[in-house]
Amino acid sequence: MIEFQHISKSYHGKPIINDLSFTINDGEFIVLIGPSGCGKTTTLKMINRLIPMDSGKILIDNEDITQKDLTDLRTHIGYVIQQIGLFPNMTVAQNISVVPRLLKWEKEDMDKRVRELLEMVDLPYEEYAHKYPNEMSGGQQQRVGVLRALAARPPVLLMDEPFGALDPITRDTLQEELKDLQQKLNITTVFVTHDMEEAIKLGDKIVFMDKGDIVQMDSPEEMLRNPKADIIRQFMGKHTKQNNTIELTCGEIMKTNVLKVDSKRKVLESLELMRSKGTDSVVVVDKTNTYLGIVNIDDLQKRGVPGQTIENIIRNDVITLSTEAHAKEAMDAIQNQRADFVVVLNDKQKVVGIITKGSIARSLSTTLWGENNV
């Protein structure tokens, strides 16, 4: 259990956090959300004492965190940041073993743990343990970032916009994985985001902050149904329409910022692009933006021949839908056929968007909220 008791913090006389009090129960997934600069990161970092508070107390399992040995406190709290922060001079295995090493685990135990963890996120040990961070995509790197945080089985996990820099498809996959891991391990999680869709998808409870105050702390359902302030409504209702989900079309719920590559691109060039964008798969088009398929990073690494174009490893097993198709079709594809995403094409087979689990969560949330507020 983590208890915030009357926590305040100011910088140069300017109050940043105002008398914050709330409790996080064991195994709960709490999402801190709010506009930029509202104090989310500050709140999070006070838990592992990266930022000292001015007044008040934070208790973890009834122990005042300021009374604990700093290393002891931090090695028992997992920490994941947006910039990933894997050590480039260490392999994946070494990165994951950092905290176990600090805790002086036996070598064999560390090895075993690395294997176990990599398996949990489908990164085969043989292939990935000895890779360096720069040899992996952004999505893979952040998977390892999460594993590093979980390595020594901390009871608490702190995450500061961990998926904020990833592309929508990869973000969705990692969100799913995180939620699974979190439930499996029953780890108390505090997660910062400014994306309501993500908050709804992940949180058991959402803490909405504004200007250093908690505006509302509720379950996602309750917050959707009864947002207590205009600012929360704005956060949820950016794309609000009085539409019923059934009547929405794919064109209305898709994301339009799709990462695309030309099929004439070379293998290495595409790998580089995917790494720099932190994505695990991209849509492949020809010169006229006509849809050809997708490539994913595993295929690129395993089957791609350096110097050749990516044409030979394009996959066609992704579901495509037209902009006019019912959103329900996309949901079915994703829920029943376990697709990570579907690609949306216009009537000339040009790529216009993609739909992920996230886009569906968002459209659901806006309709839900819309019904309550006409």
Add this chain to the structure above:
Amino acid sequence: MNAILTHFYFVIISVTIGSIIAVILAIALSRFKKAAKYLMPILGIFQTIPGIVFIGVLFIYIGMRPETIIIALSVYAILPVLKNAYTGIVTVDPALIEAGRGIGMNPWILLWRVELPMALNSIITGIRMSTIYTVSWAVLAAMIGQGGLGEFIYIGINSNMKQFIVMGSIPAALMAIGLGFLIDKVQVKLTPRGLRRN
């Protein structure tokens, strides 16, 4: 042959001493970045004192001994390493420092496992520069009768015999090139795959 060895020893010993001092100084300065802003230029002034003057002053205090040369050369070897090491350490991505601190590394562990390894490449580049400079400065050893390749050069200059000058400077040039090459090899060897630019 003897002269080459003497010269070589002067270089190796001075660069080793200079580099160790430089790295320690760089670590210390990187903990006090504000002070470093003022201290670095002051240390730079040392570099501008001509070698002859510096050896001359040391000579007065220490006398005609190899230590005089070693001290002088070591001092000159410090700066390139210090500059590179300092830059290497302070330009480590703050996200790495934050991640390291956040998961429980104390400042020492952070230094050993993250900051120094990340700065290593830059440190070695500094050592390479120092080595090459020192090979040429070590010529000054002959000025106070401590041998080395400088001896031939002085004889050559004094007696106006070109072949002596060549006998001194060619091995010195080769030594500089050879050591530079060796250090490049070491650098490649010590850089983990994750830090190499492909």
